[in-house]
Amino acid sequence: VSDDYVWDLFKRHKWTKKVPRQSHPKADKEAQEAYKKNFRNYWYPNH
Numbered sequence: 454v455s456d457d458y459v460w461d462l463f464k465r466h467k468w469t470k471k472v473p474r475q476s477h478p479k480a481d482k483e484a485q486e487a488y489k490k491n492f493r494n495y496w497y498p499n500h
Contacts, residue, residue, distance in 0.1 A: 463469075
């Protein structure tokens, strides 16, 4: 089965290729993890 045939099947069934969002090479991983841990406090300050 050719690659073109497979992609045509995907297109016919309206399937799309899903990939994770890219991250910036200079992103601060520690700051991101701290934000994830404290997200509820940022979103709901009274809880």
